[in-house]
Amino acid sequence: xxxxxxxxxxxxxxxxxxxxxxxxxxxxxxxxxxxxxxxxxxxxxxxxxxxxxxxxxxxxxxxxxxxxxxxxxxxxxxxxxxxxxxxxxxxxxxxxxxxxxxxxxxxxxxxxxxxxxx
Numbered sequence: 001x002x003x004x005x006x007x008x009x010x011x012x013x014x015x016x017x018x019x020x021x022x023x024x025x026x027x028x029x030x031x032x033x034x035x036x037x038x039x040x041x042x043x044x045x046x047x048x049x050x051x052x053x054x055x056x057x058x059x060x061x062x063x064x065x066x067x068x069x070x071x072x073x074x075x076x077x078x079x080x081x082x083x084x085x086x087x088x089x090x091x092x093x094x095x096x097x098x099x100x101x102x103x104x105x106x107x108x109x110x111x112x113x114x115x116x117x118x
Contacts, residue, residue: 024102
């Protein structure tokens with residue numbers, strides 16, 4: 001049962017992480033076309049999703065599964081997004097999503113969990 005749950009969780013992780021690049025592009029497009037409320041709603045969903053991915057990675061480590069993801073870098077970029085939002089710099093936020101964060105997820109389909117030696 002536990003192995004099945006681990007596999008299901010990993011598949012959910014994979015299914016979600018490959019969609020993030022497109023979501024980042026959508027956020028940037030909405031910000032650039034004056035649809036800030038749509039962008040902020042997507043941004044909240046993305047934040048929750050990233051938080052879930054980080055939780056999955058931590059939990060998987062408890063079961064001796066490792067993954068080479070770029071989430072630590074993404075978290076750093078999200079701090080920059082927060083700073084830009086605090087000063088109302090929507091152009092920078094859009095640029096960060098399009099040119100910095102989205103490219104980090106281009107290789108997301110290659111992020112796979114591997115069993116580590118315990």
